[in-house]
Amino acid sequence: MDKLVIQGGIPLNGEVRISGAKNAALPILCAGLLTEAPLKLGNVPDLHDIATMLKLLEHMGIKVSRDGQNQLTLDASDIHTHEAPYDMVKTMRASILVLGPLLARFGHARVSLPGGCAIGSRPVDLHIKGLQAMGAEIHIEHGYIEAKVDKLKGARIFMDLVTVTGTENLMMAATLAEGTTILENAAKEPEVVDLAECLIKMGAQIEGAGSDVITIKGVSSLGAAQHDVVCDRIEAGTYLVAAAMTGGNIRLQHVRAELLDAVIDKLRETGATVTHDDNSISVSSVGVLQGKGNLRSVSVRTAPHPAFPTDMQAQFMALNTVADAVATVTETIFENRFMHVQEMQRLGANIEVEGNTAIIRGTEFLEGATVMATDLRASASLVLAALVARGETVIERIYHLDRGYERLEDKLTQLGARIQRVK
Numbered sequence: 001m002d003k004l005v006i007q008g009g010i011p012l013n014g015e016v017r018i019s020g021a022k023n024a025a026l027p028i029l030c031a032g033l034l035t036e037a038p039l040k041l042g043n044v045p046d047l048h049d050i051a052t053m054l055k056l057l058e059h060m061g062i063k064v065s066r067d068g069q070n071q072l073t074l075d076a077s078d079i080h081t082h083e084a085p086y087d088m089v090k091t092m093r094a095s096i097l098v099l100g101p102l103l104a105r106f107g108h109a110r111v112s113l114p115g116g117c118a119i120g121s122r123p124v125d126l127h128i129k130g131l132q133a134m135g136a137e138i139h140i141e142h143g144y145i146e147a148k149v150d151k152l153k154g155a156r157i158f159m160d161l162v163t164v165t166g167t168e169n170l171m172m173a174a175t176l177a178e179g180t181t182i183l184e185n186a187a188k189e190p191e192v193v194d195l196a197e198c199l200i201k202m203g204a205q206i207e208g209a210g211s212d213v214i215t216i217k218g219v220s221s222l223g224a225a226q227h228d229v230v231c232d233r234i235e236a237g238t239y240l241v242a243a244a245m246t247g248g249n250i251r252l253q254h255v256r257a258e259l260l261d262a263v264i265d266k267l268r269e270t271g272a273t274v275t276h277d278d279n280s281i282s283v284s285s286v287g288v289l290q291g292k293g294n295l296r297s298v299s300v301r302t303a304p305h306p307a308f309p310t311d312m313q314a315q316f317m318a319l320n321t322v323a324d325a326v327a328t329v330t331e332t333i334f335e336n337r338f339m340h341v342q343e344m345q346r347l348g349a350n351i352e353v354e355g356n357t358a359i360i361r362g363t364e365f366l367e368g369a370t371v372m373a374t375d376l377r378a379s380a381s382l383v384l385a386a387l388v389a390r391g392e393t394v395i396e397r398i399y400h401l402d403r404g405y406e407r408l409e410d411k412l413t414q415l416g417a418r419i420q421r422v423k
């Protein structure tokens with residue numbers, strides 16, 4: 001298994017291009033199932049999770065042609081199975097996103113209950129309840145969701161908590177339903193908006209994406225379209241934190257600052273200077289390598305968009321381990337999302353966990369050690385800690401990082417970090 005070896009202590013400087021968002025690309029690939037016409041996609045990140053999804057879609061009969069770097073065309077004119085088998089979906093929870101499209105277009109789906117990051121129980125009851133409200137008959141049998149319907153019918157669906165993939169699944173299903181569907185308490189994440197934009201290009205009638213009420217008027221079929229995936233705000237946020245921690249001056253390109261308001265706000269609280277234009281974000285900071293007092297501790301509390309994203313929590317925890325005072329990180333979306341704490345403690349971090357809150361006391365310095373990546377964002381936080389730690393850090397089990405960060409070590413090397421992948 002691959003490892004990353006990182007020598008800490010180097011400020012980051014330079015420019016880096018932000019990739020397309022994994023969490024937008026995954027549902028958009030599934031939207032390819034909704035039409036027999038070609039769907040041309042650009043800015044698709046080259047990631048392990050994307051390869052897993054493409055493999056699953058190909059298993060169902062979708063033809064994928066790779067048109068160039070980060071560009072592909074999906075052709076779902078000949079789907080021969082409506083099943084997503086356990087072996088293919090166990091590593092990725094987002095495979096649940098094939099359920100809505102399959103049911104909407106073919107009236108049948110058999111999808112294994114998903115796996116994915118081990119960050120809590122993460123049920124899919126709201127996906128199922130929503131589809132049932134649209135008339136689907138659904139049973140769970142032998143670990144599979146068995147769903148069938150003659151024709152989905154529009155419905156008013158209230159989701160009692162905000163779910164990103166739940167909103168996406170129901171929105172995709174509703175595009176081909178008979179009549180109008182209203183999703184209440186819908187997720188407002190930029191990735192939901194990006195999916196809606198792609199569906200609209202395919203001919204869907206959707207209003208309100210980005211607000212908490214989305215209205216979808218069903219149409220009889222969807223057609224060909226071309227869409228570029230929105231930038232990855234979590235990847236961007238991770239590099240911004242890296243620069244704030246190490247000090248230096250970096251510029252991210254192909255990124256939209258307005259998708260990162262909560263993160264940029266918190267970065268400014270640390271003392272970093274953040275500026276942006278339409279297509280780029282720059283951050284400069286003195287960083288902790290020049291003294292601990294240069295980075296102020298900042299407390300964060302995760303909540304659905306536009307509040308602070310749970311996918312950035314671990315990175316801010318890393319930042320706080322070397323900041324000047326005491327901060328708290330409160331996780332309200334997932335239970336069990338503090339698995340990075342133990343590993344950070346191995347690097348010398350001072351963190352206590354009480355329920356869903358971690359209390360982090362900034363220490364003078366971290367020290368390199370061997371640590372193990374646990375889930376995707378936890379792994380990113382270990383990379384950040386390693387960038388400021390004294391000496392060498394070895395991060396094992398980095399396949400989690402390959403699920404979500406395109407060419408991480410190349411991009412960090414481009415910014416001056418000393419990081420190497422060891423096979």
Ligand code: UD1
Binds near residue numbers: 022124163333
């Ligand atoms: C998506 C993102 C993930 C991010 C998360 C929250 C993708 C592929 N993944 O995950 O990176 O961390 O949003 O921003 O886009 N829940 C239920 N029942 C359901 C669905 C969800 O109880 O039917 C709960 C979950 O257990 C969790 C909360 O709702 O506590 C939010 O989960 P959700 O928004 O669905 O997360 P994902 O869509 O899986």
